[in-house]
Amino acid sequence: MIGFQPKTIYVDVDDVVSRTTETYPDVVAQEFGKTVSLEDLTGFDLKLCFQLTDNEFQYFFDLVHQSDFLLGFDPVEGAVETLKAWADRGHIIDIVTGRPTSAQDATLAWLKKNGVPFRGFIMVDKYNRPGNDMSLAISKEELSMMDYDLAVEDSPDMALFLARDMGVSTALIHKPWNRKCTIHDNLIRCISWNEIYPMVKELALEEYE
Structure with a gap:
């Protein structure tokens, strides 16, 4: 496809892809x-x-x-279908989770079981949890050096970090625990994946404006 530039997309796991x-x-x-x-x-x-x-x-x-x-968790409605559609179009998906590092194998097994496509699987010490194996996880500072065109999160703190500190267009999936998330120009509150799906197309269109 002439002029096609794949987008790199950050996707959280819990309450974004997995109904946790x-x-x-x-x-x-x-x-x-x-x-x-x-x-x-x-x-x-x-x-x-x-x-x-x-x-x-x-x-x-x-x-x-x-x-x-x-x-045992079920996938969030529309999540796997959207990620597959993006991957089929050549976009790059990173699964980025703040789960404890002890959950690495089970998380990878869940992603495989549910057919979630991704290029990278990244564990981030998002919440300074004791006991994390930092040979398996990266810090938020290390994450901040990575480039993403879009992020999908449910954590209000991480969504604001991505939007404000990293300058990433961030889809915040609406949940009771993020109702009071600070408003930011890069932050878009979404009810479902139906609202998130077209955001990658809109990013691509911006290149030609």
């Missing part, structure tokens, strides 16, 4: 007898949202990052 957090209220209800709805998760601090003690949260965190649990 929506499974958590059932886990907390079963394990701790607490009733908390998905809409109640208005912040990114799950320990606070679920009102868990330090020990309870550690147990919960370890439980939801077990391989069998991670492999």
Whole structure:
């Protein structure tokens, strides 16, 4: 294709490609007898949202990052289809996750199981989690040296980092925990992948304006 320039796209995993957090209220209800709805998760601090003690949260965190649990998630509607369409058109997709490095094998297995196309798989220490193997993950500073044309995120802090600090056009998938995300010119709030899909085409059109 004459003049075609592939776009490089950053795609987060949890709640962007994988239906992750929506499974958590059932886990907390079963394990701790607490009733908390998905809409109640208005912040990114799950320990606070679920009102868990330090020990309870550690147990919960370890439980939801077990391989069998991670492999059981369903894909987000429209995510795999959109990524396949982009990949078929020659665009470059990097899966960029802030999951703990212990989840690497299970995450790769989930991506393969669900047919998610990608060029690179990058683990980033997005949240300064203790215990991460930094031979497997990169820092946010290292991430900031990479070039992306578009990013898809649900974390308000990471979306703002991408939009403001890295200058990346960022699609923020609307979730209860990012309602208060700071507004930025590079940040576009999207309800679903139906709204995200045409963003790559719009980026390509900008080259000819």
